[in-house]
Amino acid sequence: MQHNIPTISIFIEPKHLEVLESDVWNEEPLPAKLVADHIPYEVGITYRGDHIRNFLKKSYRIDFGTFNGKFAGREIHLNAEYCDPSFIRNKLSFDFFQTIGSHSPDCKHVFIELNGEPMGIYLQLESVDEWFLQKRKLPYGPIFYATEYLANFSLLTPEHNPKTSLLSGYVRKLGEDEDDLDLEVLIYKINTISRKDFGEEITKYLDVKKYLLWLCGVVCTQNYDGFIHNYALYRNGEDGLFQMIPWDYDATWGRDWDGEIMEYNYVPIEGYNTLTARLLDVKEYRDQYRLLLEEILETSFTTAALEPKITNLYRQIRPYITLDPYKKMSIDLFDNERESILRFISDRNSYLQEHLKDLK
Structure with missing residues (x-):
């Protein structure tokens, strides 16, 4: 068979x-060998994710350790995409974010x-991680993963209880x-700056333009969880401003995290979380968001723009569906x-176009 996507042997x-399978929550990498493009690498391997660790088809985190030449110190993630019947939602999302000018991880099947x-x-x-920044020539700066739903930029949990820590929901990656x-x-400033001063003061802590681009991406793809986790937060080492980077976008394009249908109007055009609400309360930023979104709805987020990409991904991976022991019956x-x-x-697109007026 003509191979259109690479094979990785582990x-x-x-x-x-046996250790890996006996404790799916083990975070200590276990020794393994990975072969890609006929080149062997000594790596560490663990399962990755939260609820997905209980699926039959596991996802993996690969740690290249301190050796392996140019890959030393790096890690990659191998996502099973188990609940996405198309296998393409994550990649389609990250490619879309890049198209509209927002940083996102590179990925391939x-x-x-x-x-x-x-x-x-x-x-x-x-x-x-650090290599992500180097690849994009971004200044070194700390990176935090929003790993839990508590990362809502609020002083309160989604259940409206006081948080035990302002860092609840975050894990420092770098x-x-x-x-x-x-x-x-x-987080403190987001919640305490006065309404009168918020528009000006928040620019000392947040790259507002990049946040609004990220907001356009998450609202178009409709990642319901993307407002309170499923993102990385990077602080630029030169200007000191925080930026959002999307992560885990398989529950998008009309499906939720269980793979069930999510209606196209489930997430409102204003999105949600405390930071988004406060930004859109400022007319200048609300207008910026509306203009950015309006352009994206006319250019990047259309069936005309996305159909060729979707069709190409389908043609690329369809021959492999019947070789997937977990998905071959789902062709x-x-x-x-x-x-x-x-x-x-x-x-x-039609729903968001109709509700652009709500941003005026």
């Missing part, structure tokens, strides 16, 4: 594989073999202990999902 000794056995189609994702204070200051669902995504884009 080899784990039986004793280490691969076929995984584990100890010689096919594991199926995966999405290989770069980690949002930086030092003292960098935590900058994130605490950001009909896979085939029908292309039209489902295109219908969502059309309906979501």
